[in-house]
Amino acid sequence: MHDPAALLAVVNPAAGGGVCGKRAPAAVERLRQSGVKVDVVETRAPGQATDVAREAVAAGRRHFIAVGGDGTSYELINGIFSGALPAGERPSLGMLPLGTGNSFLRDFTDQGAEYAIEAIIAGKTRPCDLIRCTHTRGALHFINIFSIGFVADVGATRNRSFSSLGEFGYTLSTVLRVAALRPYTFPMQIDGQPEDREPLTFLSFNNSRFTGGKMMMAPDANTRDGLLDIIRVGRLGRVGLLRTFPKIFSGTHVQHPAVRCYQAPGLDLRLAGDIDVMVDGEMIKINPRRLEVVPAALDVRT
Numbered sequence: 001m002h003d004p005a006a007l008l009a010v011v012n013p014a015a016g017g018g019v020c021g022k023r024a025p026a027a028v029e030r031l032r033q034s035g036v037k038v039d040v041v042e043t044r045a046p047g048q049a050t051d052v053a054r055e056a057v058a059a060g061r062r063h064f065i066a067v068g069g070d071g072t073s074y075e076l077i078n079g080i081f082s083g084a085l086p087a088g089e090r091p092s093l094g095m096l097p098l099g100t101g102n103s104f105l106r107d108f109t110d111q112g113a114e115y116a117i118e119a120i121i122a123g124k125t126r127p128c129d130l131i132r133c134t135h136t137r138g139a140l141h142f143i144n145i146f147s148i149g150f151v152a153d154v155g156a157t158r159n160r161s162f163s164s165l166g167e168f169g170y171t172l173s174t175v176l177r178v179a180a181l182r183p184y185t186f187p188m189q190i191d192g193q194p195e196d197r198e199p200l201t202f203l204s205f206n207n208s209r210f211t212g213g214k215m216m217m218a219p220d221a222n223t224r225d226g227l228l229d230i231i232r233v234g235r236l237g238r239v240g241l242l243r244t245f246p247k248i249f250s251g252t253h254v255q256h257p258a259v260r261c262y263q264a265p266g267l268d269l270r271l272a273g274d275i276d277v278m279v280d281g282e283m284i285k286i287n288p289r290r291l292e293v294v295p296a297a298l299d300v301r302t
Ligand SMILES: Nc1ncnc2c1ncn2[C@@H]1O[C@H](COP(=O)(O)OP(=O)(O)OP(=O)(O)O)[C@@H](O)[C@H]1O
Pocket: 012, 013, 014, 015, 016, 017, 043, 044, 045, 046, 047, 048, 068, 069, 070, 071, 072, 073, 075, 099, 100, 101, 102, 103, 281, 282
């Protein structure tokens, strides 16, 4: 029987190109030396962290650490919130980005793992909103970002054709998707607003500010305001896109006249079928129907 106060660290040894697996034992030891009770499970395959978290919640655990990047946190969250958690209970999640970026953590620090370790040792927690996406085959949850359109298509092209090329694969995919640029129509109704069917370049639904490490997609996002920050990038030409996209690092892309920003507790999408979605850095193919905020559903150790 486990100690109910112990944190369950779920380690993705493959994160950060394998660096995470090598650094995890020392980081866990440091937590233990500081008096933090930690149990450890190492994943052996993509998706396994979701199963581990789901079973752990069913067994009574409520406190987790994602050891890896945003993808590892995403997998854990989807296990934690897959149904076994009694209503009203608020689980906790710490993050140890060992050898990888973590876009969610960047809202709170640019010190990455070092900050996260200190936060866990100090027992620091803060309530964080969760976003639930209902799609035609079920539901998923996220805490960072959900994008469709150009941004997701770059990620999908990279994963399908150039995953062995690392960062360069993203550059190549961006060039190819810019060359093939076309407007998208994603009928969307933000709560309280009329339906929007105008052509666009991409849509991003954000709980926290950063994506892809240092890109400030949603400068005004706040992880505990009960609102999604919706960044709607309207129709742009190739030159306009290439000029505007780099501004995302400073967050000034939102000043472009084609960009509109909204804050709302939820929205509906009415798409014809499955599309590529980038969610918390992971690529999936679904037909999303509704996104809505579940306010302060978890505590993050930040
Ligand atoms: N044992 C494993 N072996 C291989 N891949 C795994 C394993 N466990 C998890 N994964 C997969 O590794 C992928 C990358 O994980 P993660 O995003 O945490 O790391 P990263 O890509 O290095 O970090 P980031 O996305 O924050 O830059 C995820 O898609 C996850 O499903």
